[in-house]
Amino acid sequence: MLLRLTWLLLQKDLRVAARSREVFGFMLLFALLCVVVFAFGFLREGEAAAAQVPGVLWVTLLFSGTVGLLRLFAAEEEGGTLVLAERTLAGATPLLLSKALMQLLFSGVTTLLLLPVVLVFFDASLAQPVLVLAALALGLVGQAMLGALVAALLVHVRLREVLLPLVLYPLLAPLVIAGVRITVLTQAGAPAEALEGWLALMLGFDALVLVTAPWLHARVVEL
Amino acid sequence: MAKIASPRPTGFLALLSVATLLVLAALYCVAFVARPDVTLGIVQKIFYFHVSSAIAMMLCLSCGSMLSLIDLFAPSDRIDALAHSAIETGLAFALMVLTSGPLWARKSWGAWWTWEPRLTLTLMLLLLAAAVLGIRSMAADGTGRKIAAALASLAAPVAYLIHVAVEKWGGTHPMVLKGGGIQSPGMQLTFRVAMLAILLFAATLWTLRFRVLRLEQRLHALRLELSAQDVRKQRPGAPT
Numbered sequence: 308m309l310l311r312l313t314w315l316l317l318q319k320d321l322r323v324a325a326r327s328r329e330v331f332g333f334m335l336l337f338a339l340l341c342v343v344v345f346a347f348g349f350l351r352e353g354e355a356a357a358a359q360v361p362g363v364l365w366v367t368l369l370f371s372g373t374v375g376l377l378r379l380f381a382a383e384e385e386g387g388t389l390v391l392a393e394r395t396l397a398g399a400t401p402l403l404l405s406k407a408l409m410q411l412l413f414s415g416v417t418t419l420l421l422l423p424v425v426l427v428f429f430d431a432s433l434a435q436p437v438l439v440l441a442a443l444a445l446g447l448v449g450q451a452m453l454g455a456l457v458a459a460l461l462v463h464v465r466l467r468e469v470l471l472p473l474v475l476y477p478l479l480a481p482l483v484i485a486g487v488r489i490t491v492l493t494q495a496g497a498p499a500e501a502l503e504g505w506l507a508l509m510l511g512f513d514a515l516v517l518v519t520a521p522w523l524h525a526r527v528v529e530l
Numbered sequence: 531m532a533k534i535a536s537p538r539p540t541g542f543l544a545l546l547s548v549a550t551l552l553v554l555a556a557l558y559c560v561a562f563v564a565r566p567d568v569t570l571g572i573v574q575k576i577f578y579f580h581v582s583s584a585i586a587m588m589l590c591l592s593c594g595s596m597l598s599l600i601d602l603f604a605p606s607d608r609i610d611a612l613a614h615s616a617i618e619t620g621l622a623f624a625l626m627v628l629t630s631g632p633l634w635a636r637k638s639w640g641a642w643w644t645w646e647p648r649l650t651l652t653l654m655l656l657l658l659a660a661a662v663l664g665i666r667s668m669a670a671d672g673t674g675r676k677i678a679a680a681l682a683s684l685a686a687p688v689a690y691l692i693h694v695a696v697e698k699w700g701g702t703h704p705m706v707l708k709g710g711g712i713q714s715p716g717m718q719l720t721f722r723v724a725m726l727a728i729l730l731f732a733a734t735l736w737t738l739r740f741r742v743l744r745l746e747q748r749l750h751a752l753r754l755e756l757s758a759q760d761v762r763k764q765r766p767g768a769p770t
Contacts, residue, residue: 460677464669474661474681477654481691484699504698512691519687523680526602527673 309397309404316392316405323382324409330378331413338371338421342428357431361490364425365483368418368446373472375413376454379406380462389462399528400521407455407520414447435493438502442489445509446482449516453478456520460527485509542737549734552727556720564720573637578720580630582728583623584652590620590732591655591689598682601675607747610675614666615739617659617682619732624656647696654692658685 324331345363350356383389383402393399422443426432433439457475461467485505492501560578567574594616601609631649632642643649662685666678 457681460680461665463673464665464677466668470661470665470668473657474665477657477661478681478684478688480654481688481695484692484695488699508691508695508698512688515687515691519684523602523684527676527680 309401312395312397312401313404313408316401317408320382320405320409330375330381331416334371334374334413335417335420337374338367338417339424341367341370342421342425346428356429357494360425360429360431361487361494363429364422364490365446365486367421367425368414368443369450369476369479369483371417371421372410372414372447372450372454373475375410376458376475377468377471379410379455379458384462393528399525403455403459403521403524406459407451410455411447411451414451415444418443418447431494433493434496435499438493438499438506439490442486442502442506442509445506445513446486449482449509449513450479452513452516452520456516456524459524481512482509485512539741542734542741545730545734545737549727549730552723552730556724556727559716559720559723563716565714565716570638573634576630576634578724579728580627580634581721582725583626583630584648585725586728586732587620587623587627587652587655589729590616590623590736591659592686594620594659595682595686598679599686601679602683605676608744610679611740611743611747613679613682614663614675615736615743617662618739619736621656621659621663622735623732624652624659627652628656645696645699647693647699650696650699651689651693655689658689 342363345359345367346356349359349363380389383392392402395401454475457471457478461471461474464470485508489502489505492505556578560575564575564578566572594613597609597613597616601613628649631652635644635649636642662678662682665681666674668674669677
């Protein structure tokens with residue numbers, strides 16, 4: 308029931324996204340713009356541009372993810388269907404899961420398109436692409452789930468455009484720190500064992516968020 | 531109506547007096563009993579308030595997070611007010627730690643700020659507490675309380691992961707207590723007095739904010755009752 312309802316809601320969101328295409332396009336453009344602005348800010352003459360790649364990559368994903376998250380519940384809110392979508396036979400969890408999957412899809416595609424651009428712009432290459440991609444996947448899963456939770460909680464709150472990053476960024480700090488460290492270490496040619504602790508930390512964060520987010524969401528929404 | 535806060539705050543006044551006396555005693559000890567540190571000089575005296583404030587901050591914020599979780603399980607106005615006032619008090623002490631810390635760091639490490647694990651964690655805790663309080667104040671009464679409670683209870687395990695991450699990232703912090711850095715009896719006495727004073731000061735602030743919040747809740751309930759009475763007056767036929 309849970310999975311079927313999640314899939315139905317996700318299908319609906321995918322159809323809406325395929326027809327309008329606006330949010331995804333803006334998210335991608337925003338990500339590209341972030342990279343350009345970071346290049347203005349961080350590139351120095353006589354210093355290797357590649358050293359900036361980990362920071363630029365992760366902060367860009369953190370920022371551009373916010374664009375998607377702020378519009379995640381827009382359709383339900385504008386159509387006035389939020390209360391209905393929250394009261395399914397499987398509770399409010401299908402809505403949260405479908406939104407998290409939607410966000411994961413958007414940010415995943417953005418990352419795949421953005422990664423080569425960053426590497427080209429900053430004249431870098433990935434030493435251990437599998438490990439970096441694994442870290443990116445773990446980071447995006449955590450961001451999507453926690454982001455969907457915060458977006459869902461803030462739907463009716465004043466100034467939520469400001470408050471969402473204010474809450475989300477400190478909560479995502481472990482993922483950003485670990486993600487940047489992993490990317491830095493792979494660039495420095497560190498052995499895979501050195502990365503295990505960081506990957507375990509990201510995995511632990513994702514597990515925590517995946518377990519607690521639906522529960523917290525239900526406690527707040529269904530009461 | 532349930533008794534919310536006693537009109538004569540005898541207990542609170544007693545707490546306030548004891549805390550005030552202890553803070554004064556701590557100031558006296560810091561100034562006259564504890565000798566200046568041999569290597570760091572007079573700046574080391576920040577330590578007595580810095581470390582006790584950090585402990586007060588951790589206690590307040592963990593209590594706030596735990597009470598928020600309890601409030602999610604079994605919603606009650608009392609628990610909610612306790613949790614909210616705990617987070618507010620924790621935020622005040624986080625500010626205290628982040629003010630006294632750089633003053634000490636400048637002297638002992640030569641820089642106002644380093645991205646050292648405990649500094650980073652304290653800063654993140656400050657940001658998280660501020661965000662939770664901000665959301666609570668922006669949202670309408672009932673929802674803001676629930677949202678803040680959900681985020682505050684999530685913040686505790688996340689803060690632990692931030693702690694793990696920044697520790698792994700590395701750094702140096704003076705381990706005064708573990709390394710047995712304070713050996714002179716005067717310093718030890720001063721530290722104990724300062725610790726007790728700051729903890730009682732935190733308890734006083736917490737109680738004060740708790741009482742204010744309870745009074746606000748009572749005022750809100752009275753307003754609701756009053757408007758309900760007005761409605762009944764306008765419709766005389768309605769059941770009373």
